Amino acid sequence: xxxxxxxxxxxxxxxxxxxxxxxxxxxxxxxxxxxxxxxxxxxxxxxxxxxxxxxxxxxxxxxxxxxxxxxxxxxxxxxxxxxxxxxxxxxxxxxxxxxxxxxxxxxxxxxxxxxxxxxxxxxxxxxxxxxxxxxxxxxxxxxxxxxxxxxxxxxxxxxxxxxxxxxxxxxxxxxxxxxxxxxxxxxxxxxxxxxxxxxxxxxxxxxxxxxxxxxxxxxxxxxxxxxxxxxxxxxxxxxxxxxxxxxxxxxxxxxxxxxxxxxxxxxxxxxxxxxxxxxxxxxxxxxxxxxxxxxxxxxxxxxxxxxxxxxxxxxxxxxxxxxxxxxxxxxxxxxxxxxxxxxxxxxxxxxxxxxxxxxxxxxxxxxxxxxxxxxxxxxxxxxxxxxxxxxxxxxxxxxxxxxxxxxxxxxxxxxxxxxxxxxxxx
Numbered sequence: 001x002x003x004x005x006x007x008x009x010x011x012x013x014x015x016x017x018x019x020x021x022x023x024x025x026x027x028x029x030x031x032x033x034x035x036x037x038x039x040x041x042x043x044x045x046x047x048x049x050x051x052x053x054x055x056x057x058x059x060x061x062x063x064x065x066x067x068x069x070x071x072x073x074x075x076x077x078x079x080x081x082x083x084x085x086x087x088x089x090x091x092x093x094x095x096x097x098x099x100x101x102x103x104x105x106x107x108x109x110x111x112x113x114x115x116x117x118x119x120x121x122x123x124x125x126x127x128x129x130x131x132x133x134x135x136x137x138x139x140x141x142x143x144x145x146x147x148x149x150x151x152x153x154x155x156x157x158x159x160x161x162x163x164x165x166x167x168x169x170x171x172x173x174x175x176x177x178x179x180x181x182x183x184x185x186x187x188x189x190x191x192x193x194x195x196x197x198x199x200x201x202x203x204x205x206x207x208x209x210x211x212x213x214x215x216x217x218x219x220x221x222x223x224x225x226x227x228x229x230x231x232x233x234x235x236x237x238x239x240x241x242x243x244x245x246x247x248x249x250x251x252x253x254x255x256x257x258x259x260x261x262x263x264x265x266x267x268x269x270x271x272x273x274x275x276x277x278x279x280x281x282x283x284x285x286x287x288x289x290x291x292x293x294x295x296x297x298x299x300x301x302x303x304x305x306x307x308x309x310x311x312x313x314x315x316x317x318x319x320x321x322x323x324x325x326x327x328x329x330x331x332x333x334x335x336x337x338x339x340x341x342x343x344x345x346x347x348x349x350x351x352x353x354x355x356x357x358x359x360x361x362x363x364x365x366x367x368x369x370x371x372x373x374x375x376x377x378x379x380x381x382x383x384x385x386x387x388x389x390x391x392x393x394x395x396x397x398x399x400x401x402x403x404x405x406x407x408x409x410x411x412x413x414x415x416x417x418x419x420x421x422x423x424x425x426x
Contacts, residue, residue, distance in 0.1 A: 017082075020140040023058060024080035027051040027225050030327070038080070040141055040222045050323065051225050053080045060273055062244055065236075070095045072129055072233040078269060079233070080226050081136045089165045090135055091157075093121045093128035094233050098241040098389075103357035104370075108377050112387040114247070116238055117360055123160045123184065124395035125153035125363075126259070130230035131161045134219035137226035138167070143217035145170055149206035151199050151255070151316045152181030153363075153394055158219055159188035170216075172202050178315060180398045198310055200321050220256075231259045235266025238389055239276050246270070246281050248386035251373045253365045253393055254285040254294050254339065255317045257324030263391075264331045284382065285328050285339035286372035288314035288364070292341035294325045299339075303329060313344045313402045314364040316394065338381045342371040348403055350374065351396060361396035369393075 016038070026035040031049030042051055060077050068074030072094035073086050096118050105113035118126040131154070138146050146162040147170040148154050155171035162169030171185055175194040186192045195202045203221075210222045219227045239246055246267055252260040264283055270276045287295045290312025297305045305325040310318035322328070332339050342350070347364055350371030355361050362370070373390050376382035396403075413419040 014142040016140060019082050021053075021080040021137070021226075022082055022085075023055045023077060024053050025056045026054050028054040040137075040143075040217065042222055042224045053225050053229050055080075057269075057273060060275065062240075062275060065240065065275075072132060072230065075233055075236045078236065079133060080229055081133060082140070085136060088136065088139065090132050091122040091128055091161050091164055093132050095237060096120050098238060099358065099360070101358050101390075104354060107353065107357050108374055108384070110373075110377060110384045110388055114238075114242075114387075114389045115354070115358060115360065116234065116389055116391045118234070118391065118393050119360065119362065119366075119395040123153070123156040124398065125157065126231070126234065126391075126393045127153040127157035128161070129233050130154075130227045130258075131157040131219055133230035134158075134217070134223050134227035135161050135165055135167075137223045138217035138219075139165065141217065141223070142215075143223075144168065144215035145213075146217055146219070147171065147206070147209075148219045149173075149199065149202040149221070150185075151318055152177050152185075152398065153316055154220065155185040155192070156181065156188070156398075159185045159192070163188045172206055174198055174202055174315075178399055178401055180400060181315075184398060199319050200307070203319075228258045228262055231262035232266035232269070234259070234391065235263040236270065238263075239267065239270050242387075244276050246276055246279055247389040248280075249282045249284065249337070249382055249388040251284040251286055251369055251376070251382075251388070251390045253317055253369045253391065254287050254325075254328055255319045255322065255365075257285070257294060257322045257328040259391075259393075260285055261324050261327045261331060264335075281335060282337040282382075283331050283335045284337040284372070284376060285332055286369040287339065287341040288312040288317055288347055288368050289341045289343050290314070291318045291320055293320065294322060294328050295339045295341040297325070297339075298329055298332065305329075312347075312364075313399075314347055314368050315399075316363065316365045317368060338376065340372045340375055340379075340381065342368060342375055346371040346375070348406055351403055352407070354392070355396070360392060362392045363394040363396050363399040364402050365394055366392040366396070367402070 029044035121128040170191040291310035307321035351367035411423040
């Protein structure tokens, strides 16, 4: 038994099998660099900084990746999962389309624009990616309950993945969450728990439960380092689908900030592994004004992020105390990007703009990202002549309330040609 497996066994009562986390080597603190063994740990014992997965990568080729399945497991050598991950019961997310957005680009004045459309994942959001990695960790750690605090999409993904794997799931959501997202979780599990409060209140409760209950794997709490790695697959796919090159600019929604930091991590790993050419690229973060602590800090030129009480229709981005916010600031500044925010009305406009130019119905997070893209171009913060990717993280059918009162029949007419012509539709 390896030292890593032995130490984890002493703390969890479970012995890891050889290769349980693939090429992952340890969990390393982002702040002080201290390393701990692979296991259900998320805070550094030395400085309480966040832990993330470190690897000893083998040589990985484009040909090996291309020969893999059409889901995130084509990148299994770069993820904290076992080599036999394809044989596990999971939702097999990923490898979603990268759409050339000619119409949206023309509307915004961007010469070369792409939309990474993650709304076609198994539960219609990018969260299926991160949950698949978290599920693998939970199973390897012999967890009895698969759980999460969520603003909606994560609860959907956890409930579905748990059902597929045959593991008990419990998902916690704010009680005011959009009804479609509640239904999308409740169909997969009878353990949907609504909590009176916002996401930060739900997350605090989940952390307390994780500290008290044995055998609970909270995907974004005690197995968060493994969970977060799933977002890297967005970056891998974008580079591969562009012909193994990095875009010049990318716009990413910011809730906790983890997705943005992991896409950047993916780009850096691809450069290190020699899979793409090393080149500069700019990373931009998108928030809704009603919950924009990272954007506020960016514009103020400060590093500290002041928590806020969310008040926005973009509930999937409504995290008032974002765990990775300071790292988002660092990345956007270092790459020459920015963090911007828009109003709820502009979020709705972004939803309609993407739908009516590219036929993609996005949820409020995607409306935020498209709206911020528009604002970045208009303000001169984003170069419209450079190749740009914008990420759509979820399906609009989950947030119908955001637009249902703003769209509808243009006219109601009698079933006659005269009534049609009188309506002035053409």
